[in-house]
Amino acid sequence: MKRLIFVVIITGLFIQASGQKYITKNGYIGFFSHTPVEDIKGDNNQVASVLDISSGEIVFQVLIKSFRFEKALMEEHFNENYLESEKFPKATFTGKIVNPSAVSFSTPGVYEVEVEGDLNIHGVAKKVKEKGTIEVAKGNISGNSKFSIIPEDYNIKIPNVVRNNIAKTIEVTVNIKYPTSGNQ
Amino acid sequence: MSMMKKYMFLFFILMIPVLSPAQENLLDMLDQDSKSNIDYATATFKSTRVMNGHSVERMPGGQLDFRISHRFGRLNSGAYELFGLDQSNIRFGLEYGINDWLMIGAGRGSYEKTFDGFAKFSLLRQSSGARTMPFSVSFLSAVTLNSLKWADPSRTNYFSSRLSYVAQILVARKFNQSFSLQLMPAYVHRNLVATELDPNDLYSIGAGGRIKLTRRVSFNAEYYYLANTKKYLSQEIYDPLSVGFDIETGGHVFQLIFTNSVAMIEKGFIGETTGSWGKGDIHFGFNISRVFSLKKNK
Numbered sequence: 001m002k003r004l005i006f007v008v009i010i011t012g013l014f015i016q017a018s019g020q021k022y023i024t025k026n027g028y029i030g031f032f033s034h035t036p037v038e039d040i041k042g043d044n045n046q047v048a049s050v051l052d053i054s055s056g057e058i059v060f061q062v063l064i065k066s067f068r069f070e071k072a073l074m075e076e077h078f079n080e081n082y083l084e085s086e087k088f089p090k091a092t093f094t095g096k097i098v099n100p101s102a103v104s105f106s107t108p109g110v111y112e113v114e115v116e117g118d119l120n121i122h123g124v125a126k127k128v129k130e131k132g133t134i135e136v137a138k139g140n141i142s143g144n145s146k147f148s149i150i151p152e153d154y155n156i157k158i159p160n161v162v163r164n165n166i167a168k169t170i171e172v173t174v175n176i177k178y179p180t181s182g183n184q
Numbered sequence: 185m186s187m188m189k190k191y192m193f194l195f196f197i198l199m200i201p202v203l204s205p206a207q208e209n210l211l212d213m214l215d216q217d218s219k220s221n222i223d224y225a226t227a228t229f230k231s232t233r234v235m236n237g238h239s240v241e242r243m244p245g246g247q248l249d250f251r252i253s254h255r256f257g258r259l260n261s262g263a264y265e266l267f268g269l270d271q272s273n274i275r276f277g278l279e280y281g282i283n284d285w286l287m288i289g290a291g292r293g294s295y296e297k298t299f300d301g302f303a304k305f306s307l308l309r310q311s312s313g314a315r316t317m318p319f320s321v322s323f324l325s326a327v328t329l330n331s332l333k334w335a336d337p338s339r340t341n342y343f344s345s346r347l348s349y350v351a352q353i354l355v356a357r358k359f360n361q362s363f364s365l366q367l368m369p370a371y372v373h374r375n376l377v378a379t380e381l382d383p384n385d386l387y388s389i390g391a392g393g394r395i396k397l398t399r400r401v402s403f404n405a406e407y408y409y410l411a412n413t414k415k416y417l418s419q420e421i422y423d424p425l426s427v428g429f430d431i432e433t434g435g436h437v438f439q440l441i442f443t444n445s446v447a448m449i450e451k452g453f454i455g456e457t458t459g460s461w462g463k464g465d466i467h468f469g470f471n472i473s474r475v476f477s478l479k480k481n482k
Binding site for chain 1: 191210211213214215221223224226227244245246247360361399400432433434435475477
């Protein structure tokens with residue numbers, strides 16, 4: 001009987017250690033386009049993401065329609081003309097932390113990481129490798145990153161009439177906080 | 185030994201969730217969650233008008249739409265009138281979204297020197313996902329004031345005689361990204377009509393739609409059927425038919441339009457369209473919509 005309990009406990013520990021996944025549904029991803037003519041900023045506070053700290057695997061899922069803009073018309077154009085959210089309702093990223101050993105998920109602190117994987121926007125998947133930080137704190141782990149993307153890479157066409165209003169490269173900010181206490 | 189086997193079995197059973205492919209699971213985990221969102225159909229039409237008449241679309245809260253609309257003279261008026269371009273009817277309008285379900289607007293048109301005011305309520309919004317709603321429904325209520333000088337100032341003229349009222353239900357469905365269809369029954373009440381032959385109450389049903397040709401250009405058409413018996417009216421009235429294009433450029437929407445009606449408000453085009461497509465009484469015209477954001481989104 002003791003042996004049985006022992007095996008069950010060991011097995012349980014093993015599952016705990018290898019299946020440590022943290023999930024959030026209200027992470028933040030925003031983008032910013034700056035030109036002398038106008039600044040365009042889109043904010044999405046409903047980003048879903050899962051981080052598996054044992055394998056370093058990380059996925060994001062972003063509903064295009066959940067981006068909010070300063071002007072309602074920008075939001076309509078973003079969805080209708082550029083991202084075509086009816087055809088491509090979400091953007092996803094699946095990848096992993098290249099250097100998971102650099103992060104100690106049990107010790108509070110800020111760790112430099114590099115994340116590599118497939119970024120899928122507007123139906124076009126591209127391999128990306130970007131730098132970011134993982135911050136381990138009491139009760140949560142956050143992932144932060146800032147990088148640039150080029151709309152043309154994702155087959156997002158910008159017509160000549162508005163070429164001066166939309167920047168060639170768009171700055172993307174990722175700010176995801178995974179609660180670690182409470183239910184997974 | 186058989187005990188040991190049992191433990192091994194138990195161990196493997198417990199291991200199964202760990203061994204399944206992790207990354208697939210991660211996205212699946214999120215997929216299940218995202219189904220709880222309500223996905224509203226947006227941009228059923230590019231503008232608050234299909235062509236002459238209203239669409240289900242409303243200005244979002246805090247957005248001001250400045251509209252300039254023109255209808256030129258008849259194409260069949262010939263080269264002397266430059267195919268109608270020498271004449272022009274115009275309407276200016278300022279239209280504002282109070283919140284996300286109510287917009288109001290006011291305008292002044294040169295046709296019968298008419299002032300008009302309206303309120304449009306967004307009652308239902310087409311959605312999928314957590315809540316499925318096959319249609320968007322809006323209700324339009326409008327009042328118009330004809331400010332022409334009295335035809336006969338010697339008789340007693342009442343202010344109320346200048347007024348007409350419009351009530352209209354707009355039901356639309358965006359079938360897919362490029363095709364939207366709208367049905368819109370309308371009721372028009374005119375306090376004063378030209379002769380005893382003309383009814384004060386007009387009943388009409390309209391249909392309109394759009395087909396997107398490119399991301400920024402769509403082909404639109406709109407037709408209103410006037411249900412009143414037309415042959416007894418004091419003048420020959422036709423059903424208004426309008427076809428044209430929506431062209432979107434940044435903050436503007438241009439609507440180019442060919443129509444047999446010269447008026448740009450319901451009271452005018454539903455009951456007072458005297459042009460006939462068959463005879464070539466076609467007016468070229470355009471609507472320009474420029475949207476200003478008065479209130480910033482949080």
